[in-house]
Amino acid sequence: MKILFIVFFALLYVVGTGMSFFPVYGHANPVTYDPSPNKVFDSSQSLPDKVTITFSEKPEVKASSIKVLNSNNERIDNNDLKITDSDRALSVSIDKSKITPGIYTVNWAALSKDDGHITKGSYVFSFDNKNTQQAQNSQIMSNANSSTSYSKNFTTADNIVLKFNMIPFSVGQNNFTLGISHVNGTAVENIRNVFLEFNNPEKNLGPIAETMDKVGAGNYSKSGSFISQEGNWQIKITVQRIGEYDINQKLDIQVK
Ligand SMILES: [Cu+2]
Structure with a gap:
């Protein structure tokens, strides 16, 4: 009987991970990034001379790409993609x-030599001409001075209420928060992970995938420059619950 239970939960786990948000098995998935996602270079640091992504499987260089784009959607890389170091890393x-x-x-895309599947994604990094402390202070000031923010509430499956908030609602650094509660206001407790995914289909940016940090019961937060250009963005919220289906919610925003 005990064995049956173990098998049952093992199956449940496999089914559960199959529905999970990040593709974990197979394909050429990024393992390491240089520079790392969300890194902020300040004036004291030397600028990177290349971007290198190492994958879990060998990428086919002719059918893969890495593009480094500024906030005007212009490439700043030299369009010289090559395989480096191990045969699993791509670099421009x-x-x-x-x-x-x-x-x-x-923006990266990789065709796996091992199974022929294509994967793609995006991440951001930034340069600041101030030092990090000045940059943080000026960011706090501009957030405090900013009167703009974006809020939206959703009542989803199982009567779970999502309260999404984004401040200052502009291109660049934003703070994203998500409250997850039952309709009676009590916090949802059986949460494994909360993910945000940012896509800008018009400019072919994304998905930029981020895991939110738990800051309290049913309260999650994340800061970063995921809105890297102005325009129309789609944000996908995924709430992974223990023993229940994921909650998925999409919202469209226009950022100027
Ligand atoms: Cu694959």
């Missing part, structure tokens, strides 16, 4: 003369 060099303070999106 950056034209340093094109680097100005701002947010940069890395």
